[in-house]
Amino acid sequence: MTEKLHQAFNAIREEAEARRNAFRESPVPKIHIGMATCGIASGALETKSAFEEALAERNMEAKIHTVGCFGHCYAEPVVIIDHPESGFPPIFYHEVTPGKARMLTKLFLEEGDPRFEHVYGATEMNEMIPSVMEFPRFNQEKRVVMEKCGRVDPEDIYDYVAEGGYAALVKTLGLTREEIVREVQASGLRGRGGAGFPTGKKWELARQARGDRIVICNADEGDPGAYMDRTLLESNPHQVLEGMMICAYAAGARKATVYVRAEYPLAVKIVKKAIRQAGELGLLGKGILSSDFDLEIDVFQGSGAFVCGEETALIRSIEGHRGMPRFRPPYPVEKGLLGLPTITNNVKTLASVPAIIEKGADWFRSIGTENSPGTAIFSVVGDVIHAGLVEIPMGVSLRTLIFDICGGIPNKKGFKAVQIGGPSGGCLPADFLDTPIDFDSLTEAGAMMGSGGMVVMDEDTCVVDVSRYFLDFTQKESCGKCTFCRIGTFHLLTILERITKGEAREDDLEQLEYLSKDIKDGSLCGLGKTAPNPVLTSLRYFRDEYEAHVREQRCPGMMCRPLTAFFIDLDKCARGCDICGGCCPVDAVFSTKNRKKAIDQNICVKCGECLVACPPDYSAVRKVSPPNLAPTIDRPEK
Amino acid sequence: MDEDVLAEEEAMLNDIISGIGKFEKERGNLIPVLQMIQEKHAYLPEASIKTVAEHLEIPACEVYGVATFYNQFRFHPPGKHPIKVCLGTACHVKSGDIILENFERKLGIKDGETTPDKEFSVERVACVGCCALAPVAIVSETVHGHMAPSKVEGLILRINMEREKAEREKQESEK
Ligand SMILES: Cc1cc2nc3c(=O)[nH]c(=O)nc-3n(C[C@H](O)[C@H](O)[C@H](O)COP(=O)(O)O)c2cc1C
Numbered sequence: 001m002t003e004k005l006h007q008a009f010n011a012i013r014e015e016a017e018a019r020r021n022a023f024r025e026s027p028v029p030k031i032h033i034g035m036a037t038c039g040i041a042s043g044a045l046e047t048k049s050a051f052e053e054a055l056a057e058r059n060m061e062a063k064i065h066t067v068g069c070f071g072h073c074y075a076e077p078v079v080i081i082d083h084p085e086s087g088f089p090p091i092f093y094h095e096v097t098p099g100k101a102r103m104l105t106k107l108f109l110e111e112g113d114p115r116f117e118h119v120y121g122a123t124e125m126n127e128m129i130p131s132v133m134e135f136p137r138f139n140q141e142k143r144v145v146m147e148k149c150g151r152v153d154p155e156d157i158y159d160y161v162a163e164g165g166y167a168a169l170v171k172t173l174g175l176t177r178e179e180i181v182r183e184v185q186a187s188g189l190r191g192r193g194g195a196g197f198p199t200g201k202k203w204e205l206a207r208q209a210r211g212d213r214i215v216i217c218n219a220d221e222g223d224p225g226a227y228m229d230r231t232l233l234e235s236n237p238h239q240v241l242e243g244m245m246i247c248a249y250a251a252g253a254r255k256a257t258v259y260v261r262a263e264y265p266l267a268v269k270i271v272k273k274a275i276r277q278a279g280e281l282g283l284l285g286k287g288i289l290s291s292d293f294d295l296e297i298d299v300f301q302g303s304g305a306f307v308c309g310e311e312t313a314l315i316r317s318i319e320g321h322r323g324m325p326r327f328r329p330p331y332p333v334e335k336g337l338l339g340l341p342t343i344t345n346n347v348k349t350l351a352s353v354p355a356i357i358e359k360g361a362d363w364f365r366s367i368g369t370e371n372s373p374g375t376a377i378f379s380v381v382g383d384v385i386h387a388g389l390v391e392i393p394m395g396v397s398l399r400t401l402i403f404d405i406c407g408g409i410p411n412k413k414g415f416k417a418v419q420i421g422g423p424s425g426g427c428l429p430a431d432f433l434d435t436p437i438d439f440d441s442l443t444e445a446g447a448m449m450g451s452g453g454m455v456v457m458d459e460d461t462c463v464v465d466v467s468r469y470f471l472d473f474t475q476k477e478s479c480g481k482c483t484f485c486r487i488g489t490f491h492l493l494t495i496l497e498r499i500t501k502g503e504a505r506e507d508d509l510e511q512l513e514y515l516s517k518d519i520k521d522g523s524l525c526g527l528g529k530t531a532p533n534p535v536l537t538s539l540r541y542f543r544d545e546y547e548a549h550v551r552e553q554r555c556p557g558m559m560c561r562p563l564t565a566f567f568i569d570l571d572k573c574a575r576g577c578d579i580c581g582g583c584c585p586v587d588a589v590f591s592t593k594n595r596k597k598a599i600d601q602n603i604c605v606k607c608g609e610c611l612v613a614c615p616p617d618y619s620a621v622r623k624v625s626p627p628n629l630a631p632t633i634d635r636p637e638k
Numbered sequence: 639m640d641e642d643v644l645a646e647e648e649a650m651l652n653d654i655i656s657g658i659g660k661f662e663k664e665r666g667n668l669i670p671v672l673q674m675i676q677e678k679h680a681y682l683p684e685a686s687i688k689t690v691a692e693h694l695e696i697p698a699c700e701v702y703g704v705a706t707f708y709n710q711f712r713f714h715p716p717g718k719h720p721i722k723v724c725l726g727t728a729c730h731v732k733s734g735d736i737i738l739e740n741f742e743r744k745l746g747i748k749d750g751e752t753t754p755d756k757e758f759s760v761e762r763v764a765c766v767g768c769c770a771l772a773p774v775a776i777v778s779e780t781v782h783g784h785m786a787p788s789k790v791e792g793l794i795l796r797i798n799m800e801r802e803k804a805e806r807e808k809q810e811s812e813k
């Protein structure tokens with residue numbers, strides 16, 4: 001039995017290795033281009049065609065290898081050029097515009113000069129060029145889930161196999177279902193979908209359940225600021241599929257579904273292609289790799305409702321209904337899709353599984369902390385220098401993540417807060433920078449691992465406004481089933497809107513607090529239970545900022561537009577200069593009698609364009625809060 | 639003119655009916671059917687709701703209820719150049735709302751609406767996955783990162799100029 005299995009897989013592996021070797025050994029240069037959504041958004045398609053055109057013009061040959069996302073979104077479009085003939089190691093270039101691509105084709109590929117001023121670093125240690133591995137953004141990360149992202153072509157299954165892919169599946173098929181579940185239990189893997197439920201336990205429950213079982217990969221990713229699930233599916237879909245196969249084998253399921261948001265068209269396309277390729281090689285379908293394990297995987301496109309990330313709502317929506325959560329128990333592992341036992345796991349949870357099976361539970365436990373083994377992936381965005389996806393071992397402190405790995409706050413500004421976990425998470429101040437990142441410590445601090453969205457805020461950000469933003473989101477996304485969630489979040493939002501407009505009432509802050517408690521108690525699902533978190537944590541740690549809004553109509557971060565104003569310092573304004581007037585979208589800038597400029601406060605929409613446009617030599621435009629600090633200058637009659 | 643519109647609508651409905659026929663009469667197919675219609679026609683025409691209900695043998699109000707629950711479905715055709723402004727978390731803290739306002743002001747429409755000439759529509763979306771480029775706007779499929787209010791006018795102007803040029807060329811070739 002196992003022999004047949006290995007035979008079947010060896011044929012695939014040999015083909016994969018032959019292809020890989022042919023690629024590696026071919027003497028022409030190789031150009032690896034990151035082509036996930038972030039890369040494409042930054043112009044990777046144009047960069048790719050620029051390389052192709054420049055190569056054709058020069059009659060040169062090179063292999064272009066389209067890969068997924070490296071996670072270094074700040075540097076997109078990212079290109080790695082491997083040009084062995086030049087004598088240089090493979091080189092990582094960042095922000096490769098079409099112009100740079102043409103230049104590199106001519107100077108590096110043709111003439112052998114890597115243009116040191118554009119080099120980001122070599123991808124391996126060497127004598128000539130500093131390696132990227134010396135940068136904290138590279139060497140302090142620990143890649144388990146994203147290990148192959150950016151290395152394999154997501155549209156080529158052989159690429160994944162050549163990197164050791166599907167070996168865990170082969171190992172799995174040689175073991176019993178109990179052994180697999182035991183290994184996952186021993187690894188201590190906890191669900192990466194937010195709540196951190198022990199994955200092995202869920203699998204064991206499903207294994208013991210009766211009836212046809214179903215596996216669902218939850219790629220609904222509703223947090224408006226997180227995109228790691230999408231990146232994984234776009235960069236290495238086979239790892240997720242392999243995790244699903246192992247899960248299905250362990251649970252005894254023969255049907256599995258990937259639930260992807262329809263807003264992720266590229267991910268949908270790539271996953272569908274991956275499923276087709278796996279089927280063609282006999283890794284899906286009937287009798288996988290000549291074993292007696294059958295599995296079908298299909299794709300269901302979610303239609304953009306945050307609450308459908310919740311497992312019972314997700315199941316309702318697959319069944320063709322409005323995605324409204326229901327009371328648990330019964331849990332989906334007992335009664336899920338169409339009443340059948342259903343395992344729902346997050347993309348990252350499933351993508352962690354192949355490595356656990358291959359390298360063992362002890363290896364996995366050696367990463368991370370006692371109660372949260374393994375790694376965490378965050379999309380670190382906002383005011384940080386090296387924004388993007390970061391995979392770190394659990395237990396690393398927020399300070400290390402934000403300041404060492406992500407390079408800290410740009411423009412020499414101070415750190416104010418970090419919002420972790422999206423709409424259900426919380427806002428933590430500088431005092432918490434030494435908190436280790438794991439499920440329990442974050443929950444204790446009032447935040448949450450949640451989706452893994454992380455927004456870093458500098459001193460010019462208003463935490464009240466950010467709370468209002470999240471409440472606006474949850475209020476719109478509440479499915480409406482529970483009164484407290486439906487109406488409570490609406491009232492929370494109304495109060496927060498009042499505060500950010502400077503129209504707050506004296507008792508508004510107390511109202512926020514007790515309303516939040518009621519919403520937490522009175523809601524059925526995690527959406528309502530966690531919706532007040534952003535408000536509660538910011539109120540706890542930044543009460544003074546709320547008070548400034550309420551009592552002084554002042555926004556300390558100067559972000560709430562009704563509480564700020566722009567004016568032009570007449571002492572600094574240069575006579576006759578009209579740069580600010582030219583860029584004002586509403587013609588609020590007018591000339592004073594002595595040909596200087598002033599802002600008509602009645603028209604100004606406070607977009608801040610004039611502040612950006614005013615030449616640094618003058619720096620005459622100023623932003624103030626509260627708005628009455630701005631002097632009023634009457635506009636002369638026409 | 640009206641006849642043209644009617645004929646167009648009828649063709650669209652026939653197309654939808656033939657598309658639906660490929661789906662089995664299962665409740666679970668409701669969302670995929672609606673997605674198929676929207677993918678082809680960019681919105682769900684009113685008549686299609688009834689057609690879907692008849693095919694799946696469920697009340698039309700159920701279909702409508704499901705369709706309105708999800709953000710993905712729209713009931714009005716988008717403009718020829720749909721503009722999507724990202725208001726995800728990263729874009730919000732970088733003032734994406736000001737970008738949205740600028741588009742709204744320049745086009746004279748609000749979030750979710752289409753201009754009377756059906757050229758532009760504006761809507762907000764949540765995180766398009768390139769937060770490092772925030773604030774972000776998508777103008778007919780092209781992602782524009784590091785948006786600024788002053789770039790809005792240029793983007794619209796460019797589309798309008800291209801359209802005028804195309805119209806001029808068309809007129810000239812017809813002469
Ligand atoms: C409002 C809400 C939204 C959720 N969104 C997601 C999501 O986008 N992705 C996800 O994997 N889990 C989400 N979950 C958690 C799921 O209900 C479920 O716990 C998870 O998919 C289980 O997978 P795991 O054990 O691998 O974490 C959400 C839960 C709630 C209450």
Ligand code: FES
Nearest residue numbers: 724726729766769
């Ligand atoms: S928040 Fe706008 S792209 Fe992510």
